[in-house]
Amino acid sequence: MSQYVVSARKYRPDSFDTLIGQDVIARTLKNSISRGKIAHAYLFCGPRGVGKTSTARIFAKAINCSNPSADMEPCGECESCKSFAEGRSYCIHELDAASNNGVDDIKALLDQVQIPPQVGRYGVYIIDEVHMLSQAAFNAFLKTLEEPPAHAIFILATTEKHKIIPTILSRCQTYDFNRISVSDIVFNLRGIATKEGISIDDEALHIIAKKADGAMRDALTIFDQTVAFCGSDIHYEDVLRNLNVLDYEYCFTLVDAFLRADYPTALLTFDEILTKGFNALHFVLSLSSHLRDLIVSKTAGLESLLDLPDSLRQRYQQQAAACSLKFLYDALTLTTQCEAGYKASANQRLHIEYTLMKACFLSGMPQMGATAPVPQKTIAAAQPAPAVPAPAPAAAQPAAPAPEAPQPSPVAAPIPEPQASAPAAPQPAPSAPQPAPAPTQTAPQPAQSPAAAAPVPTAPQPAADQAAPAAEPTPRRRRSSAGASISLNSIIEEDRKQSGAAAAANASDAMPDDSVMLEKWPELVDTTKDRPRLFNALKTAKLEVSEDNGTKVLTFSVTNEAQKKWIEDNLLRNLETSYVRIVGSTRIRLAVDTVATVEQTVVYMPADKAKEMISTNPEVKDFVIDLGLDI
Numbered sequence: 181m182s183q184y185v186v187s188a189r190k191y192r193p194d195s196f197d198t199l200i201g202q203d204v205i206a207r208t209l210k211n212s213i214s215r216g217k218i219a220h221a222y223l224f225c226g227p228r229g230v231g232k233t234s235t236a237r238i239f240a241k242a243i244n245c246s247n248p249s250a251d252m253e254p255c256g257e258c259e260s261c262k263s264f265a266e267g268r269s270y271c272i273h274e275l276d277a278a279s280n281n282g283v284d285d286i287k288a289l290l291d292q293v294q295i296p297p298q299v300g301r302y303g304v305y306i307i308d309e310v311h312m313l314s315q316a317a318f319n320a321f322l323k324t325l326e327e328p329p330a331h332a333i334f335i336l337a338t339t340e341k342h343k344i345i346p347t348i349l350s351r352c353q354t355y356d357f358n359r360i361s362v363s364d365i366v367f368n369l370r371g372i373a374t375k376e377g378i379s380i381d382d383e384a385l386h387i388i389a390k391k392a393d394g395a396m397r398d399a400l401t402i403f404d405q406t407v408a409f410c411g412s413d414i415h416y417e418d419v420l421r422n423l424n425v426l427d428y429e430y431c432f433t434l435v436d437a438f439l440r441a442d443y444p445t446a447l448l449t450f451d452e453i454l455t456k457g458f459n460a461l462h463f464v465l466s467l468s469s470h471l472r473d474l475i476v477s478k479t480a481g482l483e484s485l486l487d488l489p490d491s492l493r494q495r496y497q498q499q500a501a502a503c504s505l506k507f508l509y510d511a512l513t514l515t516t517q518c519e520a521g522y523k524a525s526a527n528q529r530l531h532i533e534y535t536l537m538k539a540c541f542l543s544g545m546p547q548m549g550a551t552a553p554v555p556q557k558t559i560a561a562a563q564p565a566p567a568v569p570a571p572a573p574a575a576a577q578p579a580a581p582a583p584e585a586p587q588p589s590p591v592a593a594p595i596p597e598p599q600a601s602a603p604a605a606p607q608p609a610p611s612a613p614q615p616a617p618a619p620t621q622t623a624p625q626p627a628q629s630p631a632a633a634a635p636v637p638t639a640p641q642p643a644a645d646q647a648a649p650a651a652e653p654t655p656r657r658r659r660s661s662a663g664a665s666i667s668l669n670s671i672i673e674e675d676r677k678q679s680g681a682a683a684a685a686n687a688s689d690a691m692p693d694d695s696v697m698l699e700k701w702p703e704l705v706d707t708t709k710d711r712p713r714l715f716n717a718l719k720t721a722k723l724e725v726s727e728d729n730g731t732k733v734l735t736f737s738v739t740n741e742a743q744k745k746w747i748e749d750n751l752l753r754n755l756e757t758s759y760v761r762i763v764g765s766t767r768i769r770l771a772v773d774t775v776a777t778v779e780q781t782v783v784y785m786p787a788d789k790a791k792e793m794i795s796t797n798p799e800v801k802d803f804v805i806d807l808g809l810d811i
Contacts, residue, residue, distance in 0.1 A: 187400040191372055193234045195253045196242070200368050200396055201360035202231055208355070209239050210252040218243060218302075219353045221325055221334045223310075225341040226357025229395030235357075236306045236335040240264075240272045243333070244300030260300045271300040278309040286317045290324050293332045302333050310336040311343035318345050325351050359394025362386065362487035368396065369403055378407060382489035383416040387425055390487075426458055428492065431470035434536070435499060438511060443540040447533055460532055461522050468515040474500045475508050510542045691767045694725040697734050700763045707758055714751060717743055722775060734759070735771040747772050787811055 193199045196206040212218055222239075224232040242248060246258035254261050263269040275289060289305065297303040313321070325334060325348065336352060338344060366385045373380050388406065392399035402423065410418040420427055430453055437445040453463050476482045477493070478500035486493060500508075518535040525531035701723060708715045721736035738744050747755075756770040790811040794801045804811065 187372060187404050188397045191400065193231060193238065194241075194256075196238055196251075197253065199231055199235060199238070201364045202235065202357055205235065205355050205357065209235070210242070213239075213242055213248070213252045218333065220328050220332065221352040222336065223341075223344075223349065223352035223354045224335065224337045224357060225354065226339070227359055227394060228339055229392075229397030229399075230357045230360055231396065232337040232339075232357055233306065233308055236304075236337055237264075237272070239335065240302075240304035240306065240333075243302050243304070244271050244297075263299065269299075271297040271302065272304045272306070274306045274308065276309065277307050278312045281313045281317055283314070283316045283320050286313070286320045290321070293324060293329060296329070296331050301331070303331050304333045304335060306335045306337065308337045309339070310348075311338045311340045315345075318348060322347055322351075360396050360399075361394075362389040365389035365392060365394075365396060365399045369399060372400070372403070376407075378412050378414065380414040381416055383491065384414050384419040386487070386489050386492070387416070387419045387423065391423055391425065424457070426453065426463060426466050428470075428495075430463075431467055432495065432499060434467060435470070435474070435503070435511075438539045439502060439507075439543050441540045441543055443537045446536040446540055450533065450536060454529070460528060461519070464515055464518050464522065464532060464535075468512060468519065471508055471512040471515060474503060475505070475512070478503070478505060478508065507542050511539050514539050514542075690765055691727075691730065691732055692763050692765045694732070697725055697732060697763060697768070698723060700759070701734070701736075703762050704755065704759050714747070717747070728769070731767050731769050732765075733769045733771055735773050737773045737775045739775055741774055744772050744774050 196210055199206050222236075224236060226232055238254070241254040241261055241264055242252055244260040244264075245254040246260060247255040249255065256262075256265070260269065260271060264272055273289075273292065275285070289307075293303065293305065295303070328334065334352075336344075336348075341349075341354075341356075366382070366389050369380075369385050369388060373385075384406070388399055388402050391402055406414055406419055406422055409422040419425070430449060433449055434446055437443070437449070450463070454460060473486060473488070473496055476485045477496040483493075486496070488496065514535050518532060522528055522531060705715065705718045708718060717738050718736065721738055724735045724737070726733045726735065738747065752770060752772060756768070759770055760766055760768050794804060794811070803809075
């Protein structure tokens with residue numbers, strides 16, 4: 181059995197051409213070699229798995245290669261290239277700064293730098309994870325890094341550039357490595373799969389590339405893991421089960437449910453996702469990403485922003501065509517708001533479910549409870565009005581409304597309103613001659629004016645429309661039955677008006693005495709015991725009675741302006757209504773003021789006390805002058 185080598189090592193880049201996603205850096209390094217402008221120190225920084233150490237090795241081989249190609253690629257045939265491939269090169273040295281981060285390790289490296297290479301032109305020292313060096317090790321490395329021997333080249337690699345001291349950064353040429361794009365990872369994995377004889381579809385490769393998050397080494401590791409799970413025939417569903425990745429189908433299903441206002445399907449889909457063990461926040465992030473891709477698919481010219489295989493691109497375009505841009509924007513707004521408030525929510529599942537339900541009603545379809553027209557038709561059909569259908573077929577006879585005149589009673593006034601809305605009025609012709617009998621009946625008998633108005637809505641529909649504004653209570657009942665909301669503030673305000681009207685009705689117009697008003701004040705204070713703050717303010721308030729244009733004004737003073745403003749804005753009207761009821765007179769008004777405060781200066785120092793005594797007592801002043809005292 182041959183020894184197995186993982187793909188990350190087996191297919192590690194060994195030339196600039198095999199580097200994936202770092203074309204600019206590779207071209208810069210090759211140009212510096214061809215022009216002979218090689219710096220003494222380089223810093224390769226970037227995310228993990230993007231090729232920093234591999235690029236350092238390729239660069240070290242290229243500058244020591246005896247027969248490089250015209251494109252400055254190492255030949256792989258000379259002694260330097262062979263010794264490096266076999267691991268016995270004395271020109272290229274690697275140091276792991278994560279485990280050799282002390283001053284002694286750096287001093288040993290610096291002693292080794294003084295020895296010139298035996299094969300090749302340069303001695304290359306690759307220090308990986310250089311940010312792990314201690315502060316003392318950095319300081320010991322500074323001088324040699326700035327002025328190394330002519331044959332020494334340092335290549336520092338790190339994933340955390342911000343941890344390196346500025347004095348090191350200023351001595352190096354810095355190269356920032358980028359994350360590898362999804363398309364580049366898919367292209368490289370496709371080539372490796374072909375070499376290994378593995379069949380894998382584009383959707384599966386795309387999932388692996390997305391999971392790798394821009395790191396080629398991670399993508400190769402996930403690829404090996406998938407091969408171990410699925411064998412040589414890999415499908416999209418197998419990758420989903422192996423990597424526990426959320427399927428695209430869930431997002432497509434949810435958006436379809438949003439368009440149909442089918443919130444039960446949306447909630448059941450979310451429950452299935454949670455049952456499979458997916459993180460709820462990751463689900464919301466995936467849904468937001470799906471909506472973003474739909475917006476990109478719907479907008480012409482943005483196809484390059486989609487890192488998707490062709491089969492998925494077509495599905496996104498089909499679903500985007502069924503959605504309006506406003507719907508997608510509103511849905512994306514809901515999901516991003518859900519992401520922002522997820523961690524602060526006490527019930528996180530309900531928080532997401534509420535977002536899904538709101539998204540289901542963005543398409544403008546009828547929501548739950550929006551059935552106002554149906555009850556009106558059923559109520560109109562259920563009205564016991566046998567006389568109304570009879571005149572409808574006989575609308576051409578002018579005598580048809582005559583039996584209707586004695587029919588209505590005082591109770592029948594509100595009935596014509598639903599009758600007028602129930603039957604469709606197909607009789608516009610008799611409307612012209614019919615209004616003439618109506619005034620003739622109302623002129624001699626005014627008491628029957630409601631009866632005269634009743635026949636008009638039965639036969640001619642336009643007359644019923646004109647009589648409809650006279651009956652105001654009926655439209656109010658319609659609005660309330662349709663579900664109009666009554667605010668709590670309106671109820672409280674109505675109660676205040678009713679209580680004020682009742683107090684005014686029970687009170688007299690006589691102006692009370694000052695003593696009566698002061699005696700009744702404690703009763704008003706007792707009514708506020710359920711509000712301790714107001715109770716204490718009224719109990720300790722100073723009272724003053726005055727008269728203003730035939731009205732007694734009781735002014736009570738509180739301690740500060742904030743308390744005064746709070747009572748004036750919120751409580752003064754209710755207190756005045758209660759006080760009118762208690763005293764029994766409407767010629768009373770309450771006013772609130774603040775207590776005037778007198779600033780008192782407290783003397784502490786002996787010199788200040790002596791000055792105060794001299795200023796208030798002339799004898800003490802004379803005594804001080806006579807004795808020549810110094811205060």
